[in-house]
Amino acid sequence: MSSALTSKSASSIIEAVLRRDPNESEFIQSVQEAIHSLERVIAKNTHYVRILERLLEPERMLVFRVPWIDDKGESHVNRGFRIQFSQSLGPCRGGLRFNPSMNLSVAKFLGFEQTLKNALSPYKLGGAGGGSDFDPKGKSENEIMRFCQSFMQELHRYLGPNQDLPAEDMGVGPREMGFLFGQYRRLAGHFQGSFTGARIFLSGSSLRTEATSYGLVYFAQLMLAEMNKELKGLRCVVSGSGKIAMHVLDKLVAFGALPVTVSDSRGYLVDEDGFDYMKVAFVRDIKVQQRSLREYCKTYTRSKYYEDAKPWNERCDLAFPCAAQNEIGQSDAVNLVSSGCRILIEGSTMPCTPQAVDVLRKANVLVAPAKAAGAGGVAAGELELNQECNAIQWSPEEFEHKLQEAMKSTYQRTTKAAADFGYSKECPEALVHGAAISAFLTLAQAMTEQGCV
């Protein structure tokens, strides 16, 4: 197939998306990255261009009003989103994000990324994303509960075990999932395990919240093993201090690595001696009490806090971005390369801007995409459902073993697809392309079999 035809087809898809959604920068960025990864697939079979065109239009987009009353009796209104991106492989699963930056573009990009992530997994799952521009920061527990109830008042009619299964994302943790599920159960009139969250699956293992993060660290281990290396003693720079980041720290400590940073939107903290379990617990306490990371330095006086700065210029072997999309820009990527980073594991969804991706590729930094490295959350959700439906109970050790196996098979699927399409192990983007290719081929097969629907 001529490359002229390929690039013409790929650019016509991007043009169509741009025409339809000209202001959706996050969604367009994730589409462009996927198309870049799929270039060789499209070149082999132009039928895939039509499939991709269809895939890029979400099956269903829900946008709704969420009114709620604060503790003083004043009314507020936010916007809710749920993008049921694709159900070709099964019922949707995907996170809910409560953050002021949430809009239709972010909801669509999250839904699209989740669709590929779920398709890469061994489970039959569709993909969705959503949430609200509601900011849980500074709200009381009652205000958060009232908001969650109002959000679910509308969304419940589109959810269900065979339809859509919401999960955690930024600003939504076990507490919010509890409130959301409570209202869903009341409105739906049944207690079916259609939500993920440790407190809801009372009979399940308690590893649901940890699973994505543990999976990220297992994935790093698998990449290192390929190079006959191990995590022990390696310096790791971690961003964020939320659910994903804190459990990554725990697991890195468990494997004898040296995590040295955490951050939030106000700045970052570096502890040259590395965090241990006690220090991680201390950071967690600081965050729970909504205090500044700066306070850590009063107790651990060799540490430093930098306001309005990111951790990417700290000396490291591995980087784990675990905060927000586009948190690594071009200059951050340059800093990462000069500080010695060889491997970047994407904890956050789409952490690098296209310019940063370019810098990392040219410097041969190996990138583990969130679609593959973040598969632990998908696997844990399915394992939990399995426990719930079959009334079985695994110990945390058994659960963790199953999680490790799931990460191993995701890693193998990713490397196989990369190799099948000629990306060598040394290619810095082999895993990025392999993950997208494997996911897309699975979706394409189902979409072809199901006809034009």
Ligand SMILES: NC(=O)c1ccc[n+]([C@@H]2O[C@H](COP(=O)([O-])OP(=O)(O)OC[C@H]3O[C@@H](n4cnc5c(N)ncnc54)[C@H](O)[C@@H]3O)[C@@H](O)[C@H]2O)c1
């Ligand atoms: N929770 C999950 O199950 C899950 C699963 C897969 C991927 N993710 C991704 O991981 C990332 C973090 O999710 P989480 O669940 O830990 O969220 P969270 O709300 O628990 O924590 C987010 C963290 O990021 C920090 N942060 C937010 N914006 C920032 C910015 N602009 N700069 C620096 N720090 C910033 C916050 O201070 C906080 O520490 C998101 O990109 C999310 O999509 C989450």
